[in-house]
Amino acid sequence: VSALIEADEVTLLDVLDRILDKGVVLSGNLTISVAGVDLLFLDLQLVIGLCVRETGYRGSARA
Amino acid sequence: MTKRILPPDHAWYLYGIAQRSEAESGLPRVTVGVDGASMVAMIECGELVALVSAVPLAEFAAERVRSLAQDDLWLERVAREHARVVDALQRCLTIVPARLFSVYASDDDICASLAASEPSILRTLQRLAGCDEFEIRLTFDRAALRKSLSRSVPEIAGLVEQRTASSPGRAYLVDRQIAALLKRKVEETIEGLGGQVFAEFRSRAVAYGALSPLRLGEGDTALAVVRRAYLVRRAQQDRFLDAVVRIGLLHPETKIAYSGPWPPYNFVDPDVLEEQGSIHR
Numbered sequence: 001v002s003a004l005i006e007a008d009e010v011t012l013l014d015v016l017d018r019i020l021d022k023g024v025v026l027s028g029n030l031t032i033s034v035a036g037v038d039l040l041f042l043d044l045q046l047v048i049g050l051c052v053r054e055t056g057y058r059g060s061a062r063a
Numbered sequence: 064m065t066k067r068i069l070p071p072d073h074a075w076y077l078y079g080i081a082q083r084s085e086a087e088s089g090l091p092r093v094t095v096g097v098d099g100a101s102m103v104a105m106i107e108c109g110e111l112v113a114l115v116s117a118v119p120l121a122e123f124a125a126e127r128v129r130s131l132a133q134d135d136l137w138l139e140r141v142a143r144e145h146a147r148v149v150d151a152l153q154r155c156l157t158i159v160p161a162r163l164f165s166v167y168a169s170d171d172d173i174c175a176s177l178a179a180s181e182p183s184i185l186r187t188l189q190r191l192a193g194c195d196e197f198e199i200r201l202t203f204d205r206a207a208l209r210k211s212l213s214r215s216v217p218e219i220a221g222l223v224e225q226r227t228a229s230s231p232g233r234a235y236l237v238d239r240q241i242a243a244l245l246k247r248k249v250e251e252t253i254e255g256l257g258g259q260v261f262a263e264f265r266s267r268a269v270a271y272g273a274l275s276p277l278r279l280g281e282g283d284t285a286l287a288v289v290r291r292a293y294l295v296r297r298a299q300q301d302r303f304l305d306a307v308v309r310i311g312l313l314h315p316e317t318k319i320a321y322s323g324p325w326p327p328y329n330f331v332d333p334d335v336l337e338e339q340g341s342i343h344r
Contacts, residue, residue, distance in 0.1 A: 012139055014322055015146045017274075022328035023162035024080065024184070026176035 074123060075115040075173060077165040078103065078148050079158035079326070082188050086112045089156035097144040098122070103152070108174035109181055114152055115173070123166050153326040157192045159184055160326040187331060194269055194294045195324030197303065201257050202318040206284040208249045219244055256316055257289040263310050267303045268293035270330060292329040300324065 069075060076097055081090075086105055094103040096116025105112040121127065131137045142163060149160045167173045177184070213219050219241060226237040265271055270293070277288035295303045304321065311319035 012142065015142050018325060018328040019142060019145055019149075019160075019163040021162070022331070023160045023165075024180075024331040025162050025165065026077075026173070026180060 069117055069169065072120050073101075073117040074120055075106070075113070075167045075170070076118040076123060077161040077167060077173065078114045078116070078145070079152055079160045080177065080184055080188075081105075081112050081114060081152070081156050081158045082185065083107060083110050083112050085156045086114070090114075091151055091155050094148060094151050096148060097141055099144070103148060106170050106173055108177040111177050111181055111184060113173045113177060114158065115167075116148075118166065123164070125166070128164055128166075149326050153195070157188050158326065159187050159191065159331050160328050190269070191294070191327050191330060193298070194296050194327060194330075195300065196327045196329055197268075197293045197295050197300075197321055197323030197325070198274065198290055199261065199264060199293065199307065200288055200290045200320045200322070201260055202279075202320070203253045203256070203287040203289070203316070205249055205253075205287055208252055208316070209245050209284075212245060212248045212252065213241075216244075216248055219248070252316075253287050253289065256314065260310060260314055260317065260319065261289075261291045264291070264293055264303070264306060267299060267306055268295050270294040272329060274329070294327055294330045295324075297324075 078096075090105065091103075095101070096103050096118065098116070098118050101117040103114060103116045105114055122131065145163050149158070152158050153160070167176075213223070222237055222241050222244070226234050226241070229237055261271075272292055274290040274292055276290065279286040279288060293303070307319060307321050
C-alpha cells in the first residue's frame with residue numbers, strides 16, 4: 001500500500017535544500033555577498049552528505 | 064518595523080524583497096534576525112523594500128562565512144534562523160525570498176542592485192501573491208521494482224528462461240543482458256510513473272517545476288527520490304493536500320510525501336512562472 005509519510009518536523013535537509021542555492025540573488029555590486037559564489041562546496045559537503053544519510057523523507061505541515 | 068541605521072562593523076543581511084505599498088502596513092512588528100539580536104527592518108528602494116537585519120562583519124563577512132560554515136552546528140543555526148525569518152515574513156506579506164548569506168555593505172548597495180531588477184521582481188511578486196510553495200516527493204524502491212519487473216517484462220522472463228539452458232559462458236552473457244535490461248526498465252518505470260503522478264498535481268497549482276532527484280543508498284538497489292515543486296494558491300491548499308492522500312493511494316509502487324507550505328524559494332524567476340515548466344533549465 002502506498003504510504004503518505006507525514007511528520008511535524010522540517011529536517012535540516014529540507015531547509016538547506018531550499019536556501020543554499022534557491023531564492024533570489026540580486027545582480028549588481030555585491031560587495032560582501034557570498035550567495036551564489038562559494039556555496040558549491042557547502043552543497044557538496046553538506047547537502048549531499050545529508051541526503052545519503054537520510055533514510056526517508058518526512059512531509060510536514062506548517063500550522 | 065522601521066528603517067534603521069547600520070551600526071559600525073555591520074552589514075545588511077537580506078531575507079527577501081516585498082512591494083513597498085504592502086510592506087508598509089503588513090510587516091510583523093517584531094522579528095529578530097539571524098544573529099539573534101538585531102531586528103528585521105526594511106530599506107525602501109523605489110516601489111520595493113528590502114527586508115534586512117544588521118549582522119556583525121566579524122561573523123558574516125564573506126571570508127568569515129566560508130570559514131564558519133565548516134562548522135555544521137553554526138551553519139545549521141544560521142540556516143534555521145534564516146528560514147525562520149523568511150517564514151515569518153512570508154506569513155504576513157508576499158515576498159521574493161533571498162538566498163542564504165546575501166549580505167550587503169550598505170543601503171546604497173542593496174538599492175542599486177534592486178533598481179536593475181525592479182521590473183522583474185515586481186512581476187514576480189504579482190504572480191506569487193497569495194501562494195505558497197509545496198514539494199511533492201516520490202520514493203521508488205529500486206530493489207522491489209527490479210523484482211517486480213523481472214517477472215512482468217516478457218523480454219526479461221524470456222532471457223531468464225534462455226539462461227537455464229545455457230553454457231556457463233553463455234549464461235554469463237545472458238546475465239549481463241538481463242542486468243542491463245532491468246536497469247533500463249527500472250529507470251523507465253520511475254520516469255514514467257513519476258511523470259504520471261506529478262501530472263495529476265499540475266492542474267491544482269499555479270506553477271510547477273522539477274527539482275534535482277535524490278539517490279538514497281548505493282548501486283542498483285538505491286532508493287530513487289524524484290521531486291517537484293508546486294506553487295499553490297492558499298485557497299486551494301486543502302484541495303492540493305487532499306489530492307496527495309488520494310493520489311498516493313492510487314499508486315502503491317511509490318511512497319508519496321509532501322512538505323510545505325514553504326516560501327516560494329523555487330519560484331523567484333518570473334519566467335518559470337510564465338512557462339509553467341522546469342525550474343532547472
